[in-house]
Amino acid sequence: xxxxxxxxxxxxxxxxxxxxxxxxxxxxxxxxxxxxxxxxxxxxxxxxxxxxxxxxxxxxxxxxxxxxxxxxxxxxxxxxxxxxxxxxxxxxxxxxxxxxxxxxxxxxxxxxxxxxxxxxxxxxxxxxxxxxxxxxxxxxxxx
Amino acid sequence: xxxxxxxxxxxxxxxxxxxxxxxxxxxxxxxxxxxxxxxxxxxxxxxxxxxxxxxxxxxxxxxxxxxxxxxxxxxxxxxxxx
Numbered sequence: 001x002x003x004x005x006x007x008x009x010x011x012x013x014x015x016x017x018x019x020x021x022x023x024x025x026x027x028x029x030x031x032x033x034x035x036x037x038x039x040x041x042x043x044x045x046x047x048x049x050x051x052x053x054x055x056x057x058x059x060x061x062x063x064x065x066x067x068x069x070x071x072x073x074x075x076x077x078x079x080x081x082x083x084x085x086x087x088x089x090x091x092x093x094x095x096x097x098x099x100x101x102x103x104x105x106x107x108x109x110x111x112x113x114x115x116x117x118x119x120x121x122x123x124x125x126x127x128x129x130x131x132x133x134x135x136x137x138x139x140x141x142x143x
Numbered sequence: 144x145x146x147x148x149x150x151x152x153x154x155x156x157x158x159x160x161x162x163x164x165x166x167x168x169x170x171x172x173x174x175x176x177x178x179x180x181x182x183x184x185x186x187x188x189x190x191x192x193x194x195x196x197x198x199x200x201x202x203x204x205x206x207x208x209x210x211x212x213x214x215x216x217x218x219x220x221x222x223x224x225x
Contacts, residue, residue: 035189036183036189039179039194040180040183040184041190043176043179043180043190044176044180046176047172047173050172052154053153053154054157054158054160055157056154056155056156056157057155058157084199097155099156099157100157101157101160102160102161102162102166103157103158103159104157106160106166107157110173111171113176114176114179117176117177117180117181120180120181121180123184124184124216127197133187
C-alpha cells in the first residue's frame with residue numbers, strides 16, 4: 001500500500017471526524033470498525049431518544065439553554081432541525097414546544113451526555129484512523 | 144392515528160417524573176450508556192464476552208461510587224443540619 005501524503009492523511013482524519021459527528025458511529029464504520037460502530041450508534045441514539053422521550057423535544061432550546069444546546073449538537077447536526085419543531089396552540093398559532101421541571105432537567109442531561117459520548121466516539125475514530133488501527137482490524141475482520 | 148404517529152407523539156410532551164428518591168433510578172440507564180460507549184472506544188478488539196464483562200464491571204463501579212457519594216452527602220447534610 002502506497003504511503004499517504006500528509007495532506008491525504010489530514011483529509012482522511014477530517015472525513016472521519018465529520019462522518020462521526022453526522023452519524024454516531026459513522027467514523028468507526030468508515031474505518032471498518034463495524035462492531036464498534038454498531039455499538040456506538042445504538043447506544044448514543046438510544047440515550048438521545050430516551051432524553052427526548054423524558055423531556056420532549058422542548059429540551060432542545062437554543063435561546064433558553066444554549067450551553068446544553070452545544071452539548072446536544074455534539075450528537076449530530078440534525079439536532080438543529082429538532083430545535084425548529086413547533087406545534088399549534090389553542091389559539092391556532094404555531095409555538096415552540098416547552099417543558100419544565102424534572103423531566104426537562106433529566107431530558108437535558110440525557111441528550112447532552114449523548115453528545116458528550118459522541119465527542120468521545122469522534123476522538124476515538126480520529127485516533128484510530130490516525131494510527132491505522134481501524135484499517136488493520138477491519139481488514140482482518142473482512143477476511 | 145397510526146402507530147408511527149403515536150410513537151412520535153410521545154416525544155412532543157414530557158413524561159411525569161415526581162421529585163422523589165425513586166427518580167434517582169434514572170441515573171442507571173445513563174451510567175450504562177456511558178459504560179458501553181467508553182468500553183467500545185477503549186477496548187483494542189471487541190470480543191463479545193470480554194466486552195460485556197468490562198461493561199458490567201465499569202457500570203457497577205460507577206454505580207457503587209455514586210451511591211456511596213450520595214449516602215456520604217446525605218450523612219454530611221444530616222450532620223450539619225442536626
